[in-house]
Structures are given as structure tokens and as C-alpha cells.
Amino acid sequence: MGLGSTRAISLQGLVGHVVEVEAHLAPGLPAFGLVGRPDRTLMEARERVRSAVSSCAVAFPQKRVTVNLWPAGLPKFGTAFDLAIAVAILAAAGVAGDGRPDAVHLGELGLDGRLHPVRGVLPMVHAAVGAGLRHVVVPEADVAEASMVPGAEVVGVRHLAELLHSYGGQVAVPDLPAVPRSYLEPREAGALDMADVVGQPEARFALEVAAAGGHHLFLVGPPGTGKTMLAARLPGLLPDLTEAEAVEVTALHSVAGTLDPRQGLIRRPPLEAPHHTASAAAVVGGGAGVPRPGAASRAHLGVLLLDEAPEYAPRVLDTLRQPLESGELVIDRADASARYPARFQLVLAANPCPCGMSAGKGVDCECSPLARRRYLARLSGPLLDRVDLQVDVPAARMAALAGPGGEPSAPIAARVLEARERMRVRWAGCPWRTNAGVPGAWLRKHHPLPREARADLTRAVEHGHLSLRGAERVQRVAWTLADLAGRDQPGADDVGRAMTLRMRGRHG
Structure with missing residues (x-):
């Protein structure tokens, strides 16, 4: 009988758990069993491992092979366990030394023995180092990502035979190229400049307010007025992410499979703009096994832009209500659940009616009055009640095209950063970082508005123009x-301007 073991990592959302991979060889008819709550993809590792071992010119043990993934009660998913399973089996067979029980092995095996990159390397390596397991073996294509974790001793491997040779196995290392990693073109949101936007002073100011306070924004106007241009430039006004925020956002994109490790940590707020045909799973996350993060989580600490917002399915829009309140998404499945952060700024952009021409006098609009009412009514009241700024974007005049260009992003971003610094000082020691995240009850108790500033707000609530939640957001x-x-505190003018910025987008 032979026994070999090594370590792997199981991801549950962004949280990694160390898994001990044990292999036991016993006399009897040849068999290969895998226990410890593996999913279907992981069960298929038996065929990948068997073929990869044979490709190294090593005879797969003709015994009863049992691989246990401990702790047995923890669900395991994906192909990242392949390498650890192969190492544990070959250690039990005496081919791979002792299998380095103190090391973590991550990687998917191809049938030719080469190692393929896997998703979620960054949070997996982070979990390994946090558990005191600093020596980590990954596919060569994942070395750059794994090396982002301080303290990790990362070893990149192209082929299983290369690893066996380093562990003392008498095997020849084939001269095969490493499996490349596919990259997505990064969205250069920060490269877009506000100077490109013509006119629209009110909408530009609303965007600056949204950037400074972390507020959600709803832009309504006819086609061609610059709604999408404005929204896409919001990330360029936001401050850089802190070191801890950059690690968290980068880990999310690693799990989602959208990370380009050649760019290092993601230090700028991301922008996600799913198409209006996107499903609820695509927006909030989903999939078989452990759910993958969706666009809402990939936009964490950045911007989620829903252009043509009324065209989204109502079910998709309403799934955003939970993360808008809690800043995270909990996705439950029959076998597992995943918790992903999703503290994003939501930007909704919409035409005022199906044809888009009912703004202003609406003389060119071909929609019936019923169609106009129903169009924006697709955005539910509870969703819009969570959006702080609701602004009309009127059609630009020819004079704006002939006039000077708009203010560039740089000075606006400087004012935003200065306002954020005032918030940082005020909310020092509190869990929130922007005004938009402060609970209304706490704000009323510790930073109440002056009496003269509350008068108009009180009347708006009493007359039904604002809900209590809306008053808190004002x-x-x-x-x-x-x-x-x-200024050190808001005055009556600030409250009046805030009410105007919130109530202007209400269309009936």
C-alpha cells in the first residue's frame, strides 16, 4: 500500500479554503475513485489525470486508487484540483517524492500533460499564504497573477513531467510550449475625458456630485444628447482605489476570468456596461456549481452602467435592489452559495419614451400617451427610490457646438478628490467612505440638518413628493x-438643490 498527499485550495466566492488531497493505493482490481464532495467537473479529473500521467511516459498505478479531498463536508468545484490529484497519486506510487505536503498545487491538466491556467488564482494563493503555505505551484501562465500576493513563493510549471523531475522522478521533460492564457482587452474608462461632452451643464454637474458622494444617477433624455458619453466618463472622475480595494477588485476579476495579470493590480475603478438583453445571471452572477460573479460584482467600487435601462427585463433590474442596499450579493444554489462584494455606483440612462422624442414639447413624438407612461414605468418605484440623482438631459443647442469645449476631467477629478478628503475626515472611524453610504438614522442623530434647511424637505415629505427614504437620500x-x-454643513440652498437633482427625473 502507498499513501501520498499534498494541498489545493477550494474557493467559495472570494474565500479560499485549504484542502488536503490524499491518495491511497491498495491491491485489487484497477479502479480510480474520487471522494470528498467533488462536482461533475472535478469528477472528470480522473480522465485528465490518467491521460496526463501516461503522457509523461509514467505508468498509471494498476491498483485501486482512492483520492480523498479533505475536509469531506466542503464542496469542491472546478479543474484547479487536477495537478494536486496527480501529484498525490504519483507520490503514493513513489514517482514524485513525498509530493510536497507543505506545498499547494493549482492547475488544470491537459491530456498531453501540459498545465492550463485556471480562474481565481489570486484569491487561492492569498488563502494559501494566509494559512502559512507559502510554496505554491501554478501553471506558467498564472505566475504573474500568483506573484501579486506578497510572501508567496511561486513556482511556474509548463508540464507535469517538469514538476515530477524537480521532485526526483526519473522522467524526461518534453519540449512543449506553455499553454497561453487568453486576455480580454481592458476597458480604458479613465482615458475618456469630460471635455468631449458638449454643453449639458446640469448633467455635468450631476455627474460631479455623483462622483464626489458615491451617489447613484439616472439620466433621462432624447437620443444623441450625451447620456452614454457622460455615464462612461464617470469612472475617470473617481479617485484611485486604495491598496486593499485594488486587491479585492483584482481578486473578483480573477474569479470572473476577466483579469489580465500583465497589467498588475486593478487600481482604477472599473466600468461594466452589460447589454440590455443580459440575463439576471449575467448581471448579478450565477452558473453551475459555485456561482460566478456577474457584472454587478465586477463593477465593485466602480460603475455599473445600464444604458437603455427600460429595455432590461424587470426581473433583472429588481435583482439590483439588494446590492444597492447591502453592497454585496449572496447567490445560493442547491450545492453551494457564494458571497461577492458589489458596492458599485449605478448609472441608468433612458429615453423618455419608446421613440425617444417626447422630451421638451414632444412635437415629433409618435408614441401614444399610454406608451409614454408605460415606458419609464418599467423602472420600478423601489428601484428608482434608491437612486439619489435623477436628471433630465435636454437636446443640445447649436450654440453649444460653436462655443468653447467643456471642462476637462482633470480639474473635476481634483474637486472630487478634495470633497472625498472632507468626507474621509468627517467619517473617520466609521465603516463608510462616502456620503452615499451613511445610514440615514446615523446622519440624523450625529449630523442633523439646520432647522432652516429642513423646512422645504419636511414639506416635500408631508405632501407626498418624497418618501422617507428619498428624504434621507436628499x-x-x-x-x-x-x-x-x-462648507462645514449644508444650508437651505444645498437642500433645495439636492431636491431638484433628485426630483427632476420623475416623468409621468
Whole structure:
């Protein structure tokens, strides 16, 4: 009988758990069993491992092979266990030394023995180092990503035979190229400049307020007025991510399979803009086994842009209500659940009616009154009630085209950063970082508005123009307006401006 073991990592959302991979060889008819709650993809590792071992000119043990993934009660998913399973079996057979029980082996095996890159390397290596397992073996294509984790001793391997040779196995190492990693073209949101936007002073100001306070934004206007241009430039006004935020965002994109490790940590707020035909799983996350993060999580600490918002399925839009309140998504499946952070800024852009021409006098609009009412009514009241800024974007005049260009992003971003610094000082020691995240009850208790500033807000609530939640959001926007102006607290003008910015987007 032979026994070999090594380590792997099982990801549950962004949390990694160390898994001990044990292989036992016993006399009897040849068999290969895999136990410890593997999913279907992991069960297929038996065929990949058997073929990869044979490709190394090593005879697969003709015994009863049992591989146990401990702890047995933890669900295991994916192909990243392939390498650890192969090493544990060959260690039990005396081919791979002791299998380095103190090391973590991550990687998918091809039938020719080469190692393929896998998703989620960054959080897996981070979990390994956190558990005191610093020596990590990964596919060569994943070395750059694994090396982002401080303290990790990363070894990149092209072929299983290369690893066996380093462990003392008498095997020849084939001269095969490493399996390349596919990359997605990064979205250069920060390269877009506000100077490209013609006119629209109110919408530009609303964008600055949204960037400073972390507020959600709803832009309504006819086609060609610059709604999408404005929304796509919001990330360029946001401050850089902190080191901890950059690691968290990068780990999310690693699990989602959208990370290009050649660019290092993601230090700029991301922008996600799913098409209006996207499913709920594509927006909030889903999939077989452990759910993958969707666009909402990939937009964490950045911007989620829903252009042509009324065209999205109502079910998709309503799934965003939970993360807008809690800042995270919990996706449950029969076998597992995953928790992903999703603290994004939501930007909705919409035409005022199906044909888009009912703005202003609406003389060119061909929609019936019923169609106009129903169009924006596709955006539910509970969803819009969570959006702080709701702004009309009117058609630009020819005079704006002939006039000077708009203010560039750089000075706007500087004002945003200064306002954020005022918030940082005010909320020091609190869990929130922007005005938009401050609970209304806490704000009323510790930073109440002056009496003269509350008068118009009180009347709006009493007359039914604002809900209590809407009144709380007006207060947050008023604080942001004061921060942008360099004032210590909001005044009546700030509250009035905040109410205007919130209530203008209501179309009936």
C-alpha cells in the first residue's frame, strides 16, 4: 500500500479554503475513485489525470486508487484540483517524492500533460499564504497573477513531467510550449475625458456630485444628447482605489476570468456596461456549481452602467435592489452559495419614451400617451427610490457646438478628490467612505440638518413628493454639495438643490 498527499485550495466566492488531497493505493482490481464532495467537473479529473500521467511516459498505478479531498463536508468545484490529484497519486506510487505536503498545487491538466491556467488564482494563493503555505505551484501562465500576493513563493510549471523531475522522478521533460492564457482587452474608462461632452451643464454637474458622494444617477433624455458619453466618463472622475480595494477588485476579476495579470493590480475603478438583453445571471452572477460573479460584482467600487435601462427585463433590474442596499450579493444554489462584494455606483440612462422624442414639447413624438407612461414605468418605484440623482438631459443647442469645449476631467477629478478628503475626515472611524453610504438614522442623530434647511424637505415629505427614504437620500446629496463647496454643513440652498437633482427625473 502507498499513501501520498499534498494541498489545493477550494474557493467559495472570494474565500479560499485549504484542502488536503490524499491518495491511497491498495491491491485489487484497477479502479480510480474520487471522494470528498467533488462536482461533475472535478469528477472528470480522473480522465485528465490518467491521460496526463501516461503522457509523461509514467505508468498509471494498476491498483485501486482512492483520492480523498479533505475536509469531506466542503464542496469542491472546478479543474484547479487536477495537478494536486496527480501529484498525490504519483507520490503514493513513489514517482514524485513525498509530493510536497507543505506545498499547494493549482492547475488544470491537459491530456498531453501540459498545465492550463485556471480562474481565481489570486484569491487561492492569498488563502494559501494566509494559512502559512507559502510554496505554491501554478501553471506558467498564472505566475504573474500568483506573484501579486506578497510572501508567496511561486513556482511556474509548463508540464507535469517538469514538476515530477524537480521532485526526483526519473522522467524526461518534453519540449512543449506553455499553454497561453487568453486576455480580454481592458476597458480604458479613465482615458475618456469630460471635455468631449458638449454643453449639458446640469448633467455635468450631476455627474460631479455623483462622483464626489458615491451617489447613484439616472439620466433621462432624447437620443444623441450625451447620456452614454457622460455615464462612461464617470469612472475617470473617481479617485484611485486604495491598496486593499485594488486587491479585492483584482481578486473578483480573477474569479470572473476577466483579469489580465500583465497589467498588475486593478487600481482604477472599473466600468461594466452589460447589454440590455443580459440575463439576471449575467448581471448579478450565477452558473453551475459555485456561482460566478456577474457584472454587478465586477463593477465593485466602480460603475455599473445600464444604458437603455427600460429595455432590461424587470426581473433583472429588481435583482439590483439588494446590492444597492447591502453592497454585496449572496447567490445560493442547491450545492453551494457564494458571497461577492458589489458596492458599485449605478448609472441608468433612458429615453423618455419608446421613440425617444417626447422630451421638451414632444412635437415629433409618435408614441401614444399610454406608451409614454408605460415606458419609464418599467423602472420600478423601489428601484428608482434608491437612486439619489435623477436628471433630465435636454437636446443640445447649436450654440453649444460653436462655443468653447467643456471642462476637462482633470480639474473635476481634483474637486472630487478634495470633497472625498472632507468626507474621509468627517467619517473617520466609521465603516463608510462616502456620503452615499451613511445610514440615514446615523446622519440624523450625529449630523442633523439646520432647522432652516429642513423646512422645504419636511414639506416635500408631508405632501407626498418624497418618501422617507428619498428624504434621507436628499440629505446625503446635500452633504455632498456642501463638501464640493467647502462648507462645514449644508444650508437651505444645498437642500433645495439636492431636491431638484433628485426630483427632476420623475416623468409621468
